[in-house]
Amino acid sequence: xxxxxxxxxxxxxxxxxxxxxxxxxxxxxxxxxxxxxxxxxxxxxxxxxxxxxxxxxxxxxxxxxxxxxxxxxxxxxxxxxxxxxxxxxxxxxxxxxxxxxxxxxxxxxxxxxxxxxxxxxxxxxxxxxxxxxxxxxxxxxxxxxxxxxxxxxxxxxxxxxxxxxxxxxxxxxxxxxxxxxxxxxxxxxxxxxxxxxxxxxxxxxxxxxxxxxxxxxxxxxxxxxxxxxxxxxxxxxxxxxxxxxxxxxxxxxxxxxxxxxxxxxxxxxxxxxxxxxxxxxxxxxxxxxxxxxxxxxxxxxxx
Amino acid sequence: xxxxxxxxxxxxxxxxxxxxxxxxxxxxxxxxxxxxxxxxxxxxxxxxxxxxxxxxxxxxxxxxxxxxxxxxxxxxxxxxxxxxxxxxxxxxxxxxxxxxxxxxxxxxxxxxxxxxxxxxxxxxxxxxxxxxxxxxxxxxxxxxxxxxxxxxxxxxxxxxxxxxxxxxxxxxxxxxxxxxxxxxxxxxxxxxxxxxxxxxxxxxxxxxxxxxxxxxxxxxxxxxxxxxxxxxxxxxxxxxxxxxxxxxxxxxxxxxxxxxxxxxxxxxxxxxxxxxxxxxxxxxxxxxxxxxxxxxxxxxxxx
Numbered sequence: 146x147x148x149x150x151x152x153x154x155x156x157x158x159x160x161x162x163x164x165x166x167x168x169x170x171x172x173x174x175x176x177x178x179x180x181x182x183x184x185x186x187x188x189x190x191x192x193x194x195x196x197x198x199x200x201x202x203x204x205x206x207x208x209x210x211x212x213x214x215x216x217x218x219x220x221x222x223x224x225x226x227x228x229x230x231x232x233x234x235x236x237x238x239x240x241x242x243x244x245x246x247x248x249x250x251x252x253x254x255x256x257x258x259x260x261x262x263x264x265x266x267x268x269x270x271x272x273x274x275x276x277x278x279x280x281x282x283x284x285x286x287x288x289x290x291x292x293x294x295x296x297x298x299x300x301x302x303x304x305x306x307x308x309x310x311x312x313x314x315x316x317x318x319x320x321x322x323x324x325x326x327x328x329x330x331x332x333x334x335x336x337x338x339x340x341x342x343x344x345x346x347x348x349x350x351x352x353x354x355x356x357x358x359x360x361x362x363x364x365x366x367x368x369x370x371x372x373x374x375x376x377x378x379x380x381x382x383x384x385x386x387x388x389x390x391x392x393x394x395x396x397x398x399x400x401x402x403x404x405x406x407x408x409x410x411x412x413x414x415x416x417x418x419x420x421x422x423x424x425x426x427x428x429x430x431x432x433x434x435x436x437x438x439x440x441x442x443x444x445x446x447x448x
Numbered sequence: 449x450x451x452x453x454x455x456x457x458x459x460x461x462x463x464x465x466x467x468x469x470x471x472x473x474x475x476x477x478x479x480x481x482x483x484x485x486x487x488x489x490x491x492x493x494x495x496x497x498x499x500x501x502x503x504x505x506x507x508x509x510x511x512x513x514x515x516x517x518x519x520x521x522x523x524x525x526x527x528x529x530x531x532x533x534x535x536x537x538x539x540x541x542x543x544x545x546x547x548x549x550x551x552x553x554x555x556x557x558x559x560x561x562x563x564x565x566x567x568x569x570x571x572x573x574x575x576x577x578x579x580x581x582x583x584x585x586x587x588x589x590x591x592x593x594x595x596x597x598x599x600x601x602x603x604x605x606x607x608x609x610x611x612x613x614x615x616x617x618x619x620x621x622x623x624x625x626x627x628x629x630x631x632x633x634x635x636x637x638x639x640x641x642x643x644x645x646x647x648x649x650x651x652x653x654x655x656x657x658x659x660x661x662x663x664x665x666x667x668x669x670x671x672x673x674x675x676x677x678x679x680x681x682x683x684x685x686x687x688x689x690x691x692x693x694x695x696x697x698x699x700x701x702x703x704x705x706x707x708x709x710x711x712x713x714x715x716x717x718x719x720x721x722x723x724x725x726x727x728x729x730x731x732x733x734x735x736x737x738x739x740x741x742x743x744x745x746x747x748x749x750x751x
Binding site: 310313315320351359397398427429433434435445 | 567568569570572583584586596597601613616617618619620622623626627628651654655658659661662663665666700701702730731732733735736737738739740741742743744745746747748749750751
């Protein structure tokens with residue numbers, strides 16, 4: 146008997162500075178998505194906070210929470226009640242002085258299946274993440290079940306989660322797909338700097354989408370990318386206008402659903418049979434030259 | 449002193465069954481491109497032959513030539529005369545029973561710099577290449593200068609060459625970029641099967657372009673893909689309509705030039721300073737997790 150399609154929803158929205166309010170409004174949006182048939186719901190990166198990495202402030206570490214913690218406990222109960230899988234990206238305090246940019250995966254019975262910790266940490270003007278986050282650890286096996294690239298078999302599908310900057314790295318998508326992911330989720334916080342928007346805005350959105358649609362194509366998986374929206378000011382700077390444009394693509398890179406810059410629940414039905422069809426039609430995995438890819442483990446190979 | 453831009457040209461064309469005529473018309477097109485200012489000119493995959501891999505025939509091996517051989521000798525003289533770099537993809541007879549899908553790189557003084565041998569060999573209905581071609585060897589160092597992924601420092605730019613099916617593999621693009629390529633050339637023979645074209649034609653072209661533009665973005669390099677055009681019949685089948693759509697993209701994945709399905713010389717000026725700018729603006733290479741990519745050397749990692 147073929148497996149039925151699974152329904153993915155992405156909550157593209159903005160935040161206030163009040164985490165309690167952000168959680169409450171997010172819960173309302175999760176309920177709305179579930180009522181429309183969503184089965185796997187992914188929130189944006191650092192979903193319940195402003196994008197605090199615009200500047201370096203000791204006090205921003207106060208936003209971090211352990212996992213499990215208040216936020217995951219509340220959302221575990223909600224997942225069980227609604228029978229939905231939730232991908233919940235938060236600022237994690239893993240230990241004293243060890244903070245992460247993480248995503249909890251909660252199954253449809255409320256089980257916390259595990260945590261993905263962002264592996265590629267950016268650091269650019271206004272996206273100064275290396276100050277806040279230890280990168281995810283490289284170990285992919287052993288007792289530390291939160292290490293490295295991971296997938297989880299949820300009630301509705303086997304899912305992989307990667308976070309924002311990870312989306313530019315074909316290696317991350319490839320490894321997560323080879324682990325068995327049927328859909329790659331990319332919770333994100335990417336935006337326009339007002340001074341650059343006129344010249345670069347359209348091509349930044351197009352590059353962002355193109356890079357991720359290519360992961361779908363190269364690996365024969367669904368890709369679901371969810372970005373925040375709204376302008377967030379930062380004293381002394383022009384702030385960031387988060388550009389939305391969340392989307393869900395099929396294993397050929399075709400859009401199943403896509404948003405622009407307004408708050409929106411982006412939703413699509415994903416047929417797992419399409420993965421098999423895509424990989425038979427273009428059997429890329431068969432022909433990978435795993436005997437010849439060793440040099441990819443180098444930083445630079447040039448003369 | 450900043451380096452000047454280099455001018456890339458792609459010869460998108462069709463072939464007849466007559467190799468002598470194909471070479472003569474190609475020479476005319478190379479002269480035309482050079483007269484318009486082209487400095488690095490890339491021909492399509494297996495440039496002087498029909499796409500014979502539509503079927504399995506012993507006699508098709510007669511089309512193969514050694515490198516160096518008549519074709520490369522003629523084109524070496526032309527390169528020296530016009531002071532252009534040439535990328536010349538041909539069916540290579542490397543030794544008795546060892547045939548390759550190769551591309552010779554000829555510098556602007558006529559020197560044969562080396563040969564790239566296609567690393568990823570497809571085999572699908574009507575694209576039955578595993579019958580004809582031994583895949584390129586994995587060794588990237590040592591006395592066999594034709595092995596593995598490679599780049600060449602030509603008079604005008606450092607170039608990498610990958611061939612057709614290679615274009616679906618982010619690993620190949622990554623390694624070639626890390627070797628120092630400023631532009632990745634993708635000579636290609638991809639087409640529509642008439643029975644599929646209505647349903648799949650547009651999304652196949654879009655996936656083909658998207659995958660390659662993503663290599664430009666992920667690596668901060670120029671990408672130049674050249675496909676053949678024209679319908680080639682094959683008894684007992686519907687034949688193949690090669691779909692053209694050759695293009696040149698900048699390091700942000702933006703089109704600098706693009707064709708549709710007519711024969712065309714696709715040409716663009718590529719500013720090497722753009723590579724440095726792109727890699728400073730989105731410093732992906734800095735943050736690669738080379739400590740965590742080991743699993744990419746596996747065929748499958750799933751449960």
